[in-house]
Amino acid sequence: MLPTTMRAPAVSALPATLVATVIFLTAVAPLATDMYVPAFPRVSAEFSTTASAVQLTLTTFFAGMGLGQLVGGPFSDQRGRRLPLVAGTLLMTAASVACAVSPDIGILMLARFLQGFGGGWAMVIGRAVIVDLAHGPQLVRVLNIVMGIGGVAPIISPLLGAVILQLTGWRVTFWTLAALGILMTLCALFVVPESLPPEKRHPGGLAEFGRAAKSVLSNRRFVGYVMVASSAFIALFAYVATSAFILQGMNGLSPVMYSIVFAANAGGMTIAALLSARLAGRVSTRKVIFAGQLLALAAGVAMLAGALWWATPLLVAMGSFFALMVAQGLINTNGGALASAEVPGHPGTSSAVLGLVQWTTAGIVAPLAGLGGEDTAVPMALLMIGGALLSIAGLLVLARPHNRQG
Numbered sequence: 001m002l003p004t005t006m007r008a009p010a011v012s013a014l015p016a017t018l019v020a021t022v023i024f025l026t027a028v029a030p031l032a033t034d035m036y037v038p039a040f041p042r043v044s045a046e047f048s049t050t051a052s053a054v055q056l057t058l059t060t061f062f063a064g065m066g067l068g069q070l071v072g073g074p075f076s077d078q079r080g081r082r083l084p085l086v087a088g089t090l091l092m093t094a095a096s097v098a099c100a101v102s103p104d105i106g107i108l109m110l111a112r113f114l115q116g117f118g119g120g121w122a123m124v125i126g127r128a129v130i131v132d133l134a135h136g137p138q139l140v141r142v143l144n145i146v147m148g149i150g151g152v153a154p155i156i157s158p159l160l161g162a163v164i165l166q167l168t169g170w171r172v173t174f175w176t177l178a179a180l181g182i183l184m185t186l187c188a189l190f191v192v193p194e195s196l197p198p199e200k201r202h203p204g205g206l207a208e209f210g211r212a213a214k215s216v217l218s219n220r221r222f223v224g225y226v227m228v229a230s231s232a233f234i235a236l237f238a239y240v241a242t243s244a245f246i247l248q249g250m251n252g253l254s255p256v257m258y259s260i261v262f263a264a265n266a267g268g269m270t271i272a273a274l275l276s277a278r279l280a281g282r283v284s285t286r287k288v289i290f291a292g293q294l295l296a297l298a299a300g301v302a303m304l305a306g307a308l309w310w311a312t313p314l315l316v317a318m319g320s321f322f323a324l325m326v327a328q329g330l331i332n333t334n335g336g337a338l339a340s341a342e343v344p345g346h347p348g349t350s351s352a353v354l355g356l357v358q359w360t361t362a363g364i365v366a367p368l369a370g371l372g373g374e375d376t377a378v379p380m381a382l383l384m385i386g387g388a389l390l391s392i393a394g395l396l397v398l399a400r401p402h403n404r405q406g
Contacts, residue, residue: 014133014142021187023146025085025126027153028092028119028184029065032177033058033240034157039170046170047105054105057112062363064116065123066356072121073352074212076128077202082194085125089188091118093181100174115177120359122184124351131340131347132195137281140337144277159259202346212349222342222350224399228289229335230357231394234387235296236328237362238369239265239321242380247321250375251314261318265325272329285334286395292330293392299323300384307377317377324384331391338399 036058044054068088076084095115102108127143134142164172202212216222247253247261276288299320306316336354343350369380 014130015191017191018129018133018193019142019145021191022126022130024184024187025089025122026146028123028180030153030157031180032061032096032115032119034153035161035164035173035177036170039161039165039173042165042170043105043108047108049105057105057109059363059367060109060113061116062359064113064118065120066116066359066363068117068120068122069124069355069359070352071117073124073128073347073355074202074349076125076196077212077346077349080194080196080198080201081125081129081132082188082192085122085129085188085192086185088118088121088125089181089185092122093118093178093185096174096178096181100171100178118181120355122188124355126192127351127355128347129192129195131344131351135344136341137285139341140285140334141277141280143333143337144273144280146333156263159263162259212346213353216343216346216350216353219342221399222339224394224397225335225339225342226354226357227394227398228293228391229332229339229354230361231387231390232292232296232328232331232335233358233361234365234390235300235324235384236332237365238380238383238387239324241365241367241369242377243321246312246317246377246380247314250312250377251317253314261321265322268322269325269329272326273333274329276330276334285338286399286401289331289334289338289395290392292327292334293388293395295323296327296331296391297385297388299327300381300386300388303377303384304381307381312377320384327388335391335394 043057044050047054072084072088092115095111095118098111099108099115102111130142130146131139160176161173164170164176243262244258248258253261272292276285279288302316302323303312303320306312306320310316339354340347340350365383369383
């Protein structure tokens with residue numbers, strides 16, 4: 001339990017504008033990913049490059065997201081939250097402009113890395129602000145609200161990207177992201193308070209960062225909850241990377257129908273996250289996570305059976321994907337909230353470690369999911385099962401309670 005001087009106000013005392021701003025900041029990843037992915041063929045054609053080279057612009061973005069969170073979290077522990085947050089949003093805005101005017105694929109890769117770095121930097125600091133101001137069931141509730149309402153971003157992003165491509169060109173996508181970056185900067189300047197007073201900041205330097213990282217990583221339960229949340233990312237980004245091939249290429253859905261199914265699945269994740277927020281303080285968060293893990297495992301088994309014996313029929317694929325996304329809403333934010341609660345003395349560093357592991361996982365999994373080619377769902381199903389089993393191991397083994405109350 002936190003000392004009296006560090007206790008946060010109740011969730012109801014957190015300004016709605018602050019929560020809305022953090023939701024906006026966390027939307028940068030799905031916006032910058034899902035709005036851009038439909039443009040891959042046009043980018044490849046304009047730069048006369050291969051599809052795999054264009055795919056690397058997604059990988060560099062994920063790498064930047066992970067590194068930005070790793071650096072931004074500890075930096076904000078040292079310097080405070082507000083001004084570093086503004087710096088992150090400004091970098092993301094400038095990098096989005098660089099993406100929009102990139103003359104070749106190499107410059108675009110670099111600009112995407114910087115865009116991810118600035119976005120990850122801002123995202124981890126926004127999360128740290130919430131960790132500064134809430135604790136216990138309140139922290140779980142707020143973070144689930146952030147994820148739940150923020151789940152609208154992956155619903156509308158591919159549709160918005162498709163509309164932009166239909167009416168203009170792929171560069172307008174990045175001009176749109178630059179405009180959103182300016183709005184994020186204004187929100188950071190005028191809405192987000194300084195939530196980390198000087199007396200609670202940690203001295204700077206690599207040595208202090210090393211001590212903070214060692215401190216959080218030496219906490220077995222913290223590592224376990226990071227494993228819970230990050231392993232869930234395995235199935236999530238396998239889904240992002242392969243669902244179009246499975247639903248369109250193998251089952252004949254049109255791009256419009258695919259977008260509708262994609263949005264419905266994201267809606268399932270949003271509803272599950274909001275349900276988690278309602279359950280916080282009433283039902284054990286560990287029980288909610290475990291229910292999500294079992295649902296994710298069942299979805300993976302169903303997908304594997306469908307891929308091996310029934311050529312992945314549409315109903316099996318759609319049902320498995322929907323169940324997977326609902327499970328994400330139960331696992332991901334809850335795991336991250338419990339991880340942060342284990343190391344309250346280093347909220348920035350803990351958020352940075354969690355973000356680095358999650359987004360590194362995303363960058364590794366996306367190409368692995370397609371190893372079997374465009375005509376099989378077996379790799380996707382195996383990743384779903386493997387991710388669920390690793391997540392369960394993190395919960396039941398590494399993050400096992402110290403006593404019966406945990």
